[in-house]
Amino acid sequence: MRRFFPALFVFALTAFGFLAGCSGSSTEPIAVPLVFEGEVAFQGSEFHNFTVVSTGTVRVELVRLQEKVADGAEPLGLSLSIGLGLGRPAADQCATRYSVQASEGELAVFGLTGAEFCVLLFDAGSLLPGQVVEYTVSVSSG
Numbered sequence: 001m002r003r004f005f006p007a008l009f010v011f012a013l014t015a016f017g018f019l020a021g022c023s024g025s026s027t028e029p030i031a032v033p034l035v036f037e038g039e040v041a042f043q044g045s046e047f048h049n050f051t052v053v054s055t056g057t058v059r060v061e062l063v064r065l066q067e068k069v070a071d072g073a074e075p076l077g078l079s080l081s082i083g084l085g086l087g088r089p090a091a092d093q094c095a096t097r098y099s100v101q102a103s104e105g106e107l108a109v110f111g112l113t114g115a116e117f118c119v120l121l122f123d124a125g126s127l128l129p130g131q132v133v134e135y136t137v138s139v140s141s142g
Helices: none
Strands: 012-014 034-041 045-052 056-068 082-090 093-102 107-112 115-122 132-141
Touching (some): 034 115, 045 082, 045 093, 045 132, 056 082, 082 107, 082 132, 093 107, 093 115, 115 132
Parallel strands (some): 012 107
Antiparallel strands (some): 034 132, 045 115, 056 107, 082 093
């Protein structure tokens, strides 16, 4: 599988389409880092919502990515990567606006205006049938 990004990247974006009303609060975009954990299976996805209360920089880091294996089984030992997206919640899904293929330790930085957002973790075609990965992602203000 071809790598689309180096092991560590900084991806800066201005979220032009994310202009939503803000209550005029002077609170930081995210007071403390938010940590989300979960699993992504072959052709699967999972997302987590968070709120940005003012304009600022938001850092999304894939802190941990490891293959989930049954007791006594051996991991496949393949290089792991999954899709990491940023978007807006829409009903029971995350309508992504930006996405990258990421490995453990990779970082994306976004400039966002206050609103509700979601981070989406998904199989971007790198997982094998039956393969499941466990992840931890951190979302914090820059």
